[in-house]
Amino acid sequence: MANPVTKEACNPTTPLSGSSSHRAKTRLTQLLDRRDLRCNSLIFAFLIFYRVRPLTEADKKKATAGWEQFKKNLSKEVEIVAEYAHIWGTTYNGMITVESRDLSAFHDFWHRFRETTRWYVPETRTYIAQKEQP
Structure with missing residues (x-):
């Protein structure tokens, strides 16, 4: 059975550290990039x-x-x-x-x-x- 989409997966709250060329540069877009792909x-x-x-x-x-x-x-x-x-x-x-x-x-x-x-x-x-x- 597939894992259900959770509120936490769609809205990650863990602090972000570091950056890479694949990540956006702002905290907002970094959070959006970490959202579960099954989220809206x-x-x-x-x-x-x-x-x-x-x-x-x-x-x-x-x-x-x-x-x-x-x-x-x-x-x-x-x-x-x-x-x-x-x-x-x-x-x-x-x-x-x-x-x-x-x-x-x-x-x-x-x-x-x-x-x-x-x-x-x-x-x-x-x-x-x-x-x-x-």
Whole structure:
């Protein structure tokens, strides 16, 4: 009979020591790597609110072209689930929802996102959520 999946196997609490090239660099991702393979996997959602500075028509075209190119080169480990043009009740112009199973992949996405948009998006605010999926 196979060993049952235990809460302890899915959520290891023993201290971690040392590191190797096969382990993630943060404590959170190290804990996730040690989870029993029979456990549900985590999906991280990132809600990225952004504020766009006033743009000329030429800048709007440049920003749109840059954004479309950015999305074409997106990693397969990160998915833009939705793009929202207006966020009523806030001071932000819009929001994108991004999902990934890998925090490192999102980290890479984030740096590329800011490199691409920093010239016309002076401010962002990001919220992170997680859910388990079998």
